[in-house]
Amino acid sequence: xxxxxxxxxxxxxxxxxxxxxxxxxxxxxxxxxxxxxxxxxxxxxxxxxxxxxxxxxxxxxxxxxxxxxxxxxxxxxxxxxxxxxxxxxxxxxxxxxxxxxxxxxxxxxxxxxxxxxxxxxxxxxxxxxxxxxxxxxxxxxxxxxxxxxxxxxxxxxxxxxxxxxxxxxxxxxxxxxxxxxxxxxxxxxxxxxxxxxxxxxxxxxxxxxxxxxxxxxxxxxxxxxxxxxxxxxxxxxxxxxxxxxxxxxxxxxxxxxxxxxxxxxxxxxxxxxxxxxxxxxxxxxxxxxxxxxxxxxxxxxxxxxxxxxxxxxxxxxxxxxxxxxxxxxxxxxxxxxxxxxxxxxxxxxxxxxxxxxxxxxxxxxxxxxxxxxxxxxxxxxxxxxxxxxxxxxxxxxxxxxxxxxxxxxxxxxxxxxxxxx
Amino acid sequence: xxxxxxxxxxxxxxxxxxxxxxxxxxxxxxxxxxxxxxxxxxxxxxxxxxxxxxxxxxxxxxxxxxxxxxxxxxxxxxxxxxxxxxxxxxxxxxxxxxxxxxxxxxxxxxxxxxxxxxxxxxxxxxxxxxxxxxxxxxxxxxxxxxxxxxxxxxxxxxxxxxxxxxxxxxxxxxxxxxxxxxxxxxxxxxxxxxxxxxxxxxxxxxxxxxxxxxxxxxxxxxxxxxxxxxxxxxxxxxxxxxxxxxxxxxxxxxxxxxxxxxxxxxxxxxxxxxxxxxxxxxxxxxxxxxxxxxxx
Numbered sequence: 001x002x003x004x005x006x007x008x009x010x011x012x013x014x015x016x017x018x019x020x021x022x023x024x025x026x027x028x029x030x031x032x033x034x035x036x037x038x039x040x041x042x043x044x045x046x047x048x049x050x051x052x053x054x055x056x057x058x059x060x061x062x063x064x065x066x067x068x069x070x071x072x073x074x075x076x077x078x079x080x081x082x083x084x085x086x087x088x089x090x091x092x093x094x095x096x097x098x099x100x101x102x103x104x105x106x107x108x109x110x111x112x113x114x115x116x117x118x119x120x121x122x123x124x125x126x127x128x129x130x131x132x133x134x135x136x137x138x139x140x141x142x143x144x145x146x147x148x149x150x151x152x153x154x155x156x157x158x159x160x161x162x163x164x165x166x167x168x169x170x171x172x173x174x175x176x177x178x179x180x181x182x183x184x185x186x187x188x189x190x191x192x193x194x195x196x197x198x199x200x201x202x203x204x205x206x207x208x209x210x211x212x213x214x215x216x217x218x219x220x221x222x223x224x225x226x227x228x229x230x231x232x233x234x235x236x237x238x239x240x241x242x243x244x245x246x247x248x249x250x251x252x253x254x255x256x257x258x259x260x261x262x263x264x265x266x267x268x269x270x271x272x273x274x275x276x277x278x279x280x281x282x283x284x285x286x287x288x289x290x291x292x293x294x295x296x297x298x299x300x301x302x303x304x305x306x307x308x309x310x311x312x313x314x315x316x317x318x319x320x321x322x323x324x325x326x327x328x329x330x331x332x333x334x335x336x337x338x339x340x341x342x343x344x345x346x347x348x349x350x351x352x353x354x355x356x357x358x359x360x361x362x363x364x365x366x367x368x369x370x371x372x373x374x375x376x377x378x379x380x381x382x383x384x385x386x387x388x389x390x391x392x393x394x395x396x397x398x399x400x401x402x403x404x405x406x407x408x409x410x411x412x413x414x415x416x417x418x419x420x421x
Numbered sequence: 422x423x424x425x426x427x428x429x430x431x432x433x434x435x436x437x438x439x440x441x442x443x444x445x446x447x448x449x450x451x452x453x454x455x456x457x458x459x460x461x462x463x464x465x466x467x468x469x470x471x472x473x474x475x476x477x478x479x480x481x482x483x484x485x486x487x488x489x490x491x492x493x494x495x496x497x498x499x500x501x502x503x504x505x506x507x508x509x510x511x512x513x514x515x516x517x518x519x520x521x522x523x524x525x526x527x528x529x530x531x532x533x534x535x536x537x538x539x540x541x542x543x544x545x546x547x548x549x550x551x552x553x554x555x556x557x558x559x560x561x562x563x564x565x566x567x568x569x570x571x572x573x574x575x576x577x578x579x580x581x582x583x584x585x586x587x588x589x590x591x592x593x594x595x596x597x598x599x600x601x602x603x604x605x606x607x608x609x610x611x612x613x614x615x616x617x618x619x620x621x622x623x624x625x626x627x628x629x630x631x632x633x634x635x636x637x638x639x640x641x642x643x644x645x646x647x648x649x650x651x652x653x654x655x656x657x658x659x660x661x662x663x664x665x666x667x668x669x670x671x672x673x674x675x676x677x678x679x680x681x682x683x684x685x686x687x688x689x690x691x692x693x694x695x696x697x698x699x700x701x702x703x704x705x706x707x708x709x710x711x712x713x714x715x716x717x
Contacts, residue, residue, distance in 0.1 A: 049560075078693075082677055125680075184677035270695035272674040272686060277660040279671075304671035322672070326659035328617060330680050331585035337679055338582055364551030366490055389551075396554045400593060402586045405551055409488040409544030412530050 060378070060391045067342050067398060079336045080186030080263035082273075083126040084144055085119070086174045087112060087190050089155075091134040092165035094195040094224060100247055104194050104223050105159055111251050112192070113152050118258040120148045124314055124329040130155055131173055135163030136199050138170040140177070146314055165193070167229065168200035171207045175214055184271035187216040188239075190257055193230060194223045204229065212236050215268075217261070221253050238264060260336055276304045276322045278313070290318040335402035343380040343394050343404075362390035364397070364405045382406050433642040436477040436556060436564040437469055438549040443522060444485045444574040446538035447604065451573060453628040458603070459518075461632040462571065463511050469640055470494060470510075477564055479552060481545045482518060483572070484525035485538065488545040491517045539577030542570070542610070546587040546598075553596055565643045567597045567620065572611060573604035578667075584610050591618045599639050603628060609658060616657045623652050664692065 044050060089095075089112065095105040116128060130141040130151055142154045170191070178187040189211075198204070211218060211233075219239035220230040226243050234241040244250035278301035281287065287309045289296045300309045306320040314325040362369055362379070367390050369379050380394045381387065387406030389397070397404060441462065448455045466478050480492040492514040546568070553566045568591070591598055597620035600611035607624065615622035625634040641649050660669045663684040674683045679693035689696050 078678065081680060268677065270676065270678045270690070270697050272683065272697050273677055274672065275675050276672045277670065279658070279660060283655060327661035328585065328589075328613065328659065330661065330675070330682070331582070332589055333680055334582045335586050362551075364548055365555035366493070366552065367555055392554065392558060393551045396551060401547060401550060401590045403543060403547045403583045405544060405547035408547050408580075408583050409541055410528075411486045411541060412528060 060395070063395055064342070064345070078263045079260040080188075080268060081123065081125065081260055081333050081336065082185050082268075083123055083188055083260060084129075084178060084181045084185045085126065085188045085190060086129045086131055086144075086178065087116075087192070088131045088133065088138070088170045088174065089192050090165045090194050091132045091159070091161045092163055092195045093161060094165065096161040097194065097224075100223065100250070105161055107247050107250065108192050108194075108223070109155060109159055111254050112155060114251070115254045115258060116148050116151055118255060120146070122258050122332070123260060124332055125323075125325065129177065131170060132158065133165050133167075133170050134161070136166045136169065138166065138173045140173065144177070144181070146316075147312075164199045165195035165197070166200055167191075167193075167198040167233075168202060168204045168207045171204075171211055171218070171233075175207075175211055175216065178216055179214060182271070182273075183269040184273060186260075186263060186268050187214070188261070189216055189218045190254075191218065191220040191230070192223070192254075193220055193227075196224050196227065198229060208233050208236050215264075217264075219257060221250070223250065260333075274322065276317070276324050277326060278302050278304055278310065278324050281309060291315070340397070340402060340404055340407075341383060342398065343382050343389060346379045346381050346388070362393055363387040363409075364389050364393040367392075385410060433644045434473055434475045434564040435469075435642040436479070436553075436566040438479045438481065438552060438566065438568045439466065440542070440545045440549060440568065440570045440572070441480055441482050441491070442540050442542075442570075442572045442574055442603075443482045443518070443525070444538065444540035445526065446485060447540070447574040451603075453603075453631075458628075458631065459515075461635070463514070464632055465635040465640070466514075467510065468636060472640065472642070475564060479549070480514065481549055482521050483540045483542055483545040484521065485540055486525050486528035486530075487521075488541050488548060489521050489524075490548070491521060537575050537577055539580070540572070540574040541580075542572060542574075542577070543580040543583035543587060546570075546584065546591075550587060550590055550594070550596070553594065557594070567599060567643060569639055570598065570600040570611060570614070572600065572602055572608060575604065575606065576608050576610045581610075584614070588614050588617050595619075597621075597643065601625065601631075601634065601639060603631070612654060612657050613659070616654055621651050622654045 089108060091105065095103075095108070097104050100107040119126070119128060127144040127146050128148075128151055129144040131138055132141050141158060142151050145151070171189075174189050178189075181187065200207075216237060217239045218233050218237040220234055220241045222230060222241070222243040224243075226241075231241050233239075240256075242253045244253055281298060281300045281302050283298045286295055286297050287300070288294065289300055289309045289311050291311050296309070296311070300311055301313060301324060302309060303317040303320065303322060303324060305322050306317060308317055308319040310317060310324055314323070314329050316323055360369060361367060369388060369390060378391055379388045380391065382389070382404050385404065385406035387404075389406075393405075439462070443455075466480070469478055470476055476494075478492070478494045479490065482489055482491045492510075494510070549568050553568075556563050556566055588598070591614075596618065598614045598618045599620040600608070600615050600622045602608050602611055602622070602624045612622050614620070621638060623634065623638055625631055638651055641651065658669070660671065661673065661682050662668060663670050663673055664681050665683055665685075668684065670682070670684050674686060675681070676683070676690040676693065676695065676697075678695045679690060681690060681692040683690075687697070
């Protein structure tokens with residue numbers, strides 16, 4: 001294209017015309033039309049619906065790569081299940097930039113709301129607090145608490161951006177708050193950083209060392225560009241640093257922080273936490289609830305120690321301070337403690353095995369594993385029970401269900417495999 | 422904890438996945454015979470299919486040694502030869518059920534006495550959830566799925582983690598789990614499943630009239646449930662049991678590493694081996710931790 005040549009003739013300051021040369025001067029978005037021709041890879045499946053088959057296999061292979069990298073390093077790695085997380089949101093001038101539509105701060109707010117809900121879904125015993133940085137000063141928006149609504153409501157009210165951003169002030173503030181939490185909790189900070197600079201009153205390296213000594217795991221998601229200081233912070237404290245390319249990538253990055261991260265053993269002292277399991281109050285009983293301070297009828301929970309009424313679980317009893325949970329809240333985290341092994345891909349050499357022909361349907365959803373035209377499609381097999389599953393069931397089992405239907409459906413697994421032969 | 426928020430359903434097309442308990446040990450000691458039970462269930466399934474042309478029914482049998490799909494009304498194989506006395510649907514279902522029962526019995530092995538004879542409920546629940554995901558993938562105009570569990574066997578404590586995983590996944594996908602318990606005692610798993618996912622739990626008092634209970638309570642589609650009064654579950658017990666004695670406790674101690682529940686203060690956690698009160702130096706070795714459930 002003429003742009004590249006034009007720049008050179010003008011003796012432009014930039015030296016990076018090499019890239020334009022190599023591609024014949026085409027921009028990246030133009031290349032997708034000439035080289036990649038994505039419309040040609042669309043095909044129809046047997047019911048006439050459009051189905052880009054390569055994309056599905058591509059998605060699945062990306063998913064499996066990710067799973068393998070997670071499981072190979074984290075075979076039985078302990079996870080920090082009781083987490084105290086501070087979300088630090090940068091409300092400096094840079095957050096009002098409009099390179100993310102409609103503005104960076106709007107995108108951040110939307111995804112932080114989804115993240116908070118997902119976080120409490122996956123970690124019911126954990127607590128979250130929000131800190132904002134504005135005009136070079138960090139202030140606490142909400143204290144550490146276990147109720148998602150209070151955090152989301154507070155966040156949505158205060159989204160004005162101005163001034164500079166200060167990393168050191170934020171870290172100092174968070175360090176002060178996190179030093180007060182019990183020793184069995186895992187301390188974490190998630191910084192959503194839009195600025196490209198930081199205005200600090202003192203030596204930020206000292207603050208980073210202080211955070212490291214306090215065993216706080218800091219992770220940063222940048223929205224602008226990679227910064228050395230953020231990378232250094234994450235490396236020193238054992239967190240992860242990533243920079244978002246666009247809105248969907250940002251969503252993916254932030255939701256990666258919802259499941260519990262691998263715990264570093266020395267960071268949290270193992271302790272026995274006293275907890276109460278309240279029963280539901282009898283229907284029709286009237287009592288004054290401790291959270292709203294008004295009389296309510298029935299449908300609440302009675303603290304086993306002081307008999308005060310609470311409206312929802314999990315919570316801390318306002319009268320005696322006992323943590324109140326119900327057994328499903330604990331059960332929600334059990335799949336982190338008993339993870340299932342990833343399913344193996346069926347190698348193409350075994351595709352025409354007689355055993356393979358017997359299991360024509362996916363064991364979970366009974367979908368036909370053979371493609372139309374009797375070509376053998378992609379399948380995965382469980383290493384323990386030797387049952388075949390389709391790709392969609394594989395993704396569902398690992399992301400949501402955390403049970404292998406084949407292993408659970410046979411009491412004596414060796415007998416089942418032998419039976420099929 | 423709150424039960425699942427109800428979804429707004431636009432119409433009354435439903436897909437019912439029925440988990441049928443065929444546990445030999447339960448039926449041999451039950452007051453009602455399996456054939457009586459089955460005839461009532463077959464009448465109920467036929468009734469569901471007549472309520473709406475687009476309704477679908479899938480039956481999964483939950484045996485003692487295995488689980489399998491028995492019937493799917495969406496497949497065309499059911500338009501088979503009609504017997505003079507039975508419609509085609511029932512005959513194909515009964516044939517497959519018989520094959521399944523024979524295979525299930527062949528898989529039996531010698532087992533030590535004293536084990537609770539529970540059926541493989543977690544397996545059939547997982548299979549039904551995979552089937553639902555396939556239905557969700559089939560496009561926007563899919564029937565509204567729900568699960569109906571006809572269980573009589575007692576709860577197997579070794580399945581606790583798997584059943585809870587399945588329940589949370591059902592809650593996530595907004596699939597209600599209805600349960601009709603036909604055994605002697607109460608089933609805590611079924612009560613929790615129905616409460617958490619927003620389904621209906623009922624224990625019929627008179628099993629001779631099972632068809633009436635099924636038709637009046639469990640045949641209601643999800644859209645009509647906002648207008649019809651169904652039995653509400655009161656007193657779902659969400660208290661936990663301690664790992665050491667299996668007693669239900671009001672207050673207990675939780676290990677901060679592995680979330681095991683104890684009723685008394687201890688020096689060391691029996692599940693993960695962490696010593697309380699000091700920083701751990703090593704992660705517990707992988708060999709110690711098999712897929713241990715809370716009550717092993």
